[in-house]
Structure formats: structure tokens, C-alpha cells
Amino acid sequence: MVYQSVAIVTGSCAQIPKDAQEKLGIKVLPFTIQMDGNSYLDDGIALPSSQIYRVMRSSNIAPTTAPPSNGDYLRTFQSLFEEGCRDVIYLSISEKLSSDYHAACGVADLVNSNYPDNKVHVVDSAGAAIPQGFLAMEAAEKALRGMSAQSIVQWLEGSKVRAGLVASLDTLEYLAKGGRIGKASRFIGSMLDIKPLLSLVNGVVMPVAVQRGPKKVLSVILATVKKAVAGWKRLYLAVLHADDKQRAEVLLQMARGIFQVDDIYLCEITPMMGVHVGPGLIGLGYYFE
Known part of the structure; x- marks a missing residue:
């Protein structure tokens, strides 16, 4: 991961290409998919899209999804602080579509209380898929150029429209x-x-x-x-x-x-x-x- 004082984190639903993740230093947390009694990471490897669509077309099985666990948020935010990041910005999927935003806020409050010199900022993208990804990639570009976390958050709030x-x-x-x-x-x-x-x-x-x-x-x-x-x-x-x-x-x-x-x-x-x-x-x- 590219070192920067402000780290950008988002969910796998943001569709950020692997090369952009590596180039921009974006940390992506996989959501999970539950299907037929099993749980899979949303990484395109554990459960390929083709398999999901085959099941959806041929059976009455209804897969469900869940955001990262509280432990996933916690480990990610803490590890970024330990690596030297001063601020972490987590860009969530629309809070009207998932519990991702509220779950991340809860963990951010806990982490912020334990790291008084650091801060996790949680921003609702009000979107999903690649629009969320575009915002995360632009935010990461700004972080690499040295923009402050507060300025990036302000930019995100004004740019998501x-x-x-x-x-x-x-x-x-x-x-x-x-x-x-x-x-x-x-x-x-x-x-x-x-x-x-x-x-x-x-x-x-x-x-x-x-x-x-x-x-x-x-x-x-x-x-x-x-x-x-x-x-x-x-x-x-x-x-x-x-x-x-x-x-x-x-x-x-x-x-x-x-x-x-x-x-x-x-x-x-x-x-x-x-x-x-x-x-x-x-x-x-x-x-x-």
C-alpha cells in the first residue's frame, strides 16, 4: 500500500480496479455474500459472479449480503494508524442501501476514543458501485497530493452529487x-x-x-x-x-x-x-x- 498520512478505505461494492487500488493506496474491505448456508468474501475469487447468476437463474435460492464485520473495520483502522497514517477516511455505500455507514461510524467512534491523536472520518457516498469508486479514487489522488483529511471530507460531501x-x-x-x-x-x-x-x-x-x-x-x-x-x-x-x-x-x-x-x-x-x-x-x- 502506498504510504500517505491520510488513508482512503472503502467497500468492495465500489468496483475499484485492482491496479487503481495498488497505485493509489486504497484499502478495500470485502463485503460478504451468504448463499445456500455458506458465506463468501466479495472478492470475485471465493464466489465468481458467474456462479451467483447461474444459481439465481436456475433455483429459488436467494443470496444475501452483509457489510464488513465490526472486527474487519476495527483491524483495518487500527492497522493504518499503526502504520503511520494520521487520518483514515472510510467512504461507505449509501446508508439507505446498507448498514455499512452506521456500522463504520460505530467502530470509528471506538477507535477515535483510543487514538486521540488520530481520527477515522466516515463519509456516506450516497451511491454504490463505480460512482462510489470514482469518489474514492479522486479522494486518494488528493491524499497523495497532501490535501488534509478535513479538506478531502469537505470535497467528498460537495462532490458526491x-x-x-x-x-x-x-x-x-x-x-x-x-x-x-x-x-x-x-x-x-x-x-x-x-x-x-x-x-x-x-x-x-x-x-x-x-x-x-x-x-x-x-x-x-x-x-x-x-x-x-x-x-x-x-x-x-x-x-x-x-x-x-x-x-x-x-x-x-x-x-x-x-x-x-x-x-x-x-x-x-x-x-x-x-x-x-x-x-x-x-x-x-x-x-x-
Whole structure:
């Protein structure tokens, strides 16, 4: 891990590529997945996404997820202080989607009381997946440049409104099962005719556009993101998919043509996120300034 006085920590749901984790010194805590009586780390190795989707398609088994344990938070925060970091910033998934934020806050209070010269700061990203990851990567860049923890926290609080995701799901079934469907619930039962495009608004799943039929979904995703990032001077993009690499490749080429951005991530969402959206998701995540 790259040494710095301010350490950035986040969860595996943030989709941060391994090379970026190493280059920027970001510590990633894996969530866990419970399936058929077994528990797996959300690292893409213990339980590949393909296995989860195969189970979800072929059985009634409903996998569940959990944030890191209190012990995981505690060991991570303490070890970073022992390594010489003065401050730790933990960037959580939206507190409206998971207990991650509140669990990290509880452990941070304990650690801060034992390390009076250090501090753990917990920030709610109000997002998930790659928008959360973009914020963590930008925060890590600022930490490497010597920005103070307080300034980074302030930047995160003001910048999370510029990170987002627009995605289409094959079904809303899995979001509904996990209790994370938010205001998209009104579309349940109509998915054969209507493809709502979903986003996270103030940390809650919200429909941002509606498309009838699947043919123009990718074009509507791009148009919706283009409107959201209008006037951008710096733009980061990532194509996300859940067991749909073929359409993801198409969306990647379309995005390059519209935004003229060469460095666009293409990634399958982590198994933990896949549990909640199910196979067939396709979307475009962004951060802009």
C-alpha cells in the first residue's frame, strides 16, 4: 500500500480496479455474500459472479449480503494508524442501501476514543458501485497530493452529487427481494413492456427515464448520462454489466463515440452488487467536474 498520512478505505461494492487500488493506496474491505448456508468474501475469487447468476437463474435460492464485520473495520483502522497514517477516511455505500455507514461510524467512534491523536472520518457516498469508486479514487489522488483529511471530507460531501449511474435491469425482482427498490417499485409487474432506467438519487433507487422495449435502451442510457454531465470539463466513465458482456462492449463503443473519452472502464459488477440487481444489468457510471 502506498504510504500517505491520510488513508482512503472503502467497500468492495465500489468496483475499484485492482491496479487503481495498488497505485493509489486504497484499502478495500470485502463485503460478504451468504448463499445456500455458506458465506463468501466479495472478492470475485471465493464466489465468481458467474456462479451467483447461474444459481439465481436456475433455483429459488436467494443470496444475501452483509457489510464488513465490526472486527474487519476495527483491524483495518487500527492497522493504518499503526502504520503511520494520521487520518483514515472510510467512504461507505449509501446508508439507505446498507448498514455499512452506521456500522463504520460505530467502530470509528471506538477507535477515535483510543487514538486521540488520530481520527477515522466516515463519509456516506450516497451511491454504490463505480460512482462510489470514482469518489474514492479522486479522494486518494488528493491524499497523495497532501490535501488534509478535513479538506478531502469537505470535497467528498460537495462532490458526491456529481457521481452517478444510469442502468437498465432485466427485472426488478432482485431489488425488490432485497428491499432496495426505492421509488422504482411502481414498475413492478410491467417489466415486459417497460424498461425503466434507474439511478441513485440522494442514495435511493429512482427511475430517471422509461423506455418501451429493449432495442433503444443503450441509446437512452447514453442520452440520460449526457444530460446529467452537461458542461463537463473532466469526465470519468465506466460501463457496468451483470453477465452481459456483449451489450457492454456495444455500450462502450457508443460511449466513446459520444463523449470522446478514451479511458473508459469496462467491468462486471461485483458479486455483492450482482445479488441485488440480478443478471442482465447494463449501465454507465460517471463522475464529472
